[in-house]
Amino acid sequence: MNTRSVCLTRRTFLLGSGVLAASLLLPPMEVLGQKSPLIQRAIPSSGEMLPVMGMGTWGTFDVGNDPAKKEQLVEVIQAFFDNGGRLIDSSPMYGRSESVLGELLRTTGNQKEVFAATKVWTDGRQSGIEQMRQSIERIGVDVMDLMQIHNLRDWRTHLPILRDWKEQGRFRYIGITTSHGRFHQDLEHILKTEPFDFVQFTYNLEDWVAEQRLLPLAADSGIATLINRPFQRGELFRKVKGATLPDWSEELGCRSWAQFFLKFIAAHPAVTCLIPATSKVHHMKDNMEAGFGRLPDQAMRRRMIAYYDSL
Template sequence: MGNRGDKFKRRTFLKQLGGLGATLLLKPGTAFSADPSAITKPIPVTGERLPVIGMGSWITFDVAHNPYESVARVKVLQAFFDNGGALVDSSPMYGSSEEVIGKALKKIPNKDALFAATKVWILGKNSGIRQMESSQHLWGVKRLDLMQIHNMLDWETHWETLREWKAAGRVRYVGITTSHGSRHEALVKAMEKTPFDFVQFTYNLEDREVEKRLLPLAQERGMAVIINRPFQRGGLFNHVRGKPLPPWAAEFDCRNWAQFLLKFIVSHPAVTCAIPATSRVDHILENMGAGFGRLPNAATRKRMIGHFERL
């Protein structure tokens, strides 16, 4: 999922340096990095490692009707891969997003790291198969890395197909998603009885409900976790608007609020990857910076929660 107000809500306060002890000279188009190695986490079922910052495409890539915006998304994806990105997440629900991503990928030479993640979002087995085949065609890839059942729609029907596709090598991983708290109990029941490789749901400094059951259960069941709505559709930037970044954020190589919000998420032991969405290259660079340097430890995470709640 993504952030409809993304380009409006963080322009004025994402340039703070957070008291970093040195000035780093960066090449244009390079994300901040105190450590040149991107932070990665393992997919539990295989041990394959993914960078902790991915990219969502809800709303932001639904621009096939606008040639100028479609070209701009090529630059966004290019900056994503240039700065260590891999997992790109989409869905047939997101309008023309898959089409725009597929066309953009054809224009990007250094996309070998691509981890293509999309979803099935329709009723019925045969309709689901046709939709997944369409998605693969739109992406223009030989094989999708991850196919997820979007918002649990007809999930038991699609699960049977996904098992068959994975066994046949048509997809590498399979999963299930929700972005609605009302489905959390149903997701818990599904996770308890079904061996998903990935689960996806919402988690951020404002919405920490999944800490109670879903995150521990994913860890217990050996499932990778993708976090959607990391900025609460951009609303978290309203919460911190005009507030200075705490100087101690430098302790975990954080220089702006976007990185503060993302590093909180991906530092949770159960979280594999967060997928902020954006239409702007400068925001991609800010987001990708959260995937470098140090991550906050458990004590610092508590401090981050307290600081956020006092703002």
């Protein structure tokens, strides 16, 4: 049996187990041009509700002072908020993304609506303090909703400061992230020994190793999850190029492959929020539509996996 077969067996077991028993299946899409209910999930540590569809800024908001690109992003970010969005994730690692995000929030007047999330990505205590202060100033919020330790970098040094600043009210929540499977074992150990409100990692139809341990651990530990790389850096779209959506995807209200991919992820009950990134307005509207209406149940998720794997 090959590696993929082993993983698929494990995944099929999880899909049929209690891990997915609480999968959300909302009422059918409403008619007469009205949107179905916004899909939201609770942050376990507080009970605060978040729309399941958020937004990332890696590779899209690092546009410097280019006025044309900024104008385009004004439309993108407004479409995000107009369609129920709240959580926007950034990082000092993403070039000028934090500064551009802050400017766009001021331009569109959405400073109070945003759930601002960013990261500390440096070594050393003082360097971390200075970087986090800069992030708050750049994004332009009085209180950072979520501060995360990026890719576990110098986490032992930064974590006490994150806790102190949370107690002082500078942060509302704290978290830790990785985009690399090689860090999963370390991340698992950290989550078992240290209290966090959020954890961020990769999960999608191509890279679903997080189903094996991280998603169940987050659920058991009461930790909210942010899902990065939901399209696996475009790999999912490349695989389905030229293929048509199955007719039965209409049962979920899916009108595009993006919605197919996003709804699959969002249906996992341990997923709190997805953070796809885009610099195009029509892609943003398409992504956000996946945050309304129905989500697949266990049987439908298995069907989605089988169809994708057959392509």
